[in-house]
Amino acid sequence: MQADQLDDHLVGSIGYSPTASVISNPRKQDNPIEVVNQAFCGLTGYSESEILGRNCRFLAGEATEPWLTERIRDGVRTRQPVLVDILNYKRDGTPFRNAVLVTPLFADDGNLRWFLGSQVELAHESTAVFTGRRERAVIAVKALPPRQRQVLELIARGLLNKQIAWQLGISEKTVKMHRALLMERLGVPTSADLIRLAVEAGL
Numbered sequence: 001m002q003a004d005q006l007d008d009h010l011v012g013s014i015g016y017s018p019t020a021s022v023i024s025n026p027r028k029q030d031n032p033i034e035v036v037n038q039a040f041c042g043l044t045g046y047s048e049s050e051i052l053g054r055n056c057r058f059l060a061g062e063a064t065e066p067w068l069t070e071r072i073r074d075g076v077r078t079r080q081p082v083l084v085d086i087l088n089y090k091r092d093g094t095p096f097r098n099a100v101l102v103t104p105l106f107a108d109d110g111n112l113r114w115f116l117g118s119q120v121e122l123a124h125e126s127t128a129v130f131t132g133r134r135e136r137a138v139i140a141v142k143a144l145p146p147r148q149r150q151v152l153e154l155i156a157r158g159l160l161n162k163q164i165a166w167q168l169g170i171s172e173k174t175v176k177m178h179r180a181l182l183m184e185r186l187g188v189p190t191s192a193d194l195i196r197l198a199v200e201a202g203l
């Protein structure tokens with residue numbers, strides 16, 4: 001039931017996201033990717049069958065900054081969201097600057113179930129796109145009413161509707177309504193994009 005809920009609301013939804021995204025399973029040896037979307041295949045040049053079952057480290061290569069990989073490793077170990085701007089490689093060897101978000105997703109019982117990864121290519125080795133996205137995210141989140149902002153903070157921590165409802169002392173139905181309003185207001189198509197925007201905004 002809990003896994004189904006996650007599958008319905010988040011894991012399944014990355015298929016609809018225009019942002020390159022993967023879902024990995026930390027309950028399996030070496031945290032393999034179990035879901036990947038079309039945008040990820042388009043960005044990296046790998047096909048779904050070449051990706052599923054592998055750890056996402058295959059995007060790293062010769063000049064990938066070890067200290068940035070270390071930050072991702074640390075986030076995975078401590079189950080905290082990480083957003084880094086790391087050098088990665090496409091299937092054909094082309095390097096690209098990847099503003100990657102890696103964040104845990106928890107089940108209703110509070111146990112870690114998945115990691116969501118989302119990758120945005122930055123233009124020409126510059127951080128301008130990244131900064132632009134972050135600025136927009138900060139401004140949009142600042143303009144939210146307090147309750148919606150609170151809901152977004154908990155969404156960004158990887159909590160599901162039920163846990164958010166419990167933490168805020170509101171009904172699950174109200175949380176769902178806030179989630180839908182947030183997606184509409186912030187102009188994002190999926191919960192995965194909502195999480196990314198919240199982390200970019202520094203929540």
Ligand SMILES: Cc1cc2nc3c(=O)[nH]c(=O)nc-3n(C[C@H](O)[C@H](O)[C@H](O)COP(=O)(O)O)c2cc1C
Pocket residue numbers: 022023024031055056057059060064069070072073076086088098100102103115116117118119
């Ligand atoms: C969901 C998820 C997505 C990830 N996406 C990337 C990525 O896009 N680029 C990257 O360099 N590392 C990414 N990583 C990090 C690597 O999978 C791996 O955790 C990292 O290389 C450190 O582990 P290692 O030292 O065993 O390689 C991701 C990790 C997870 C869990």
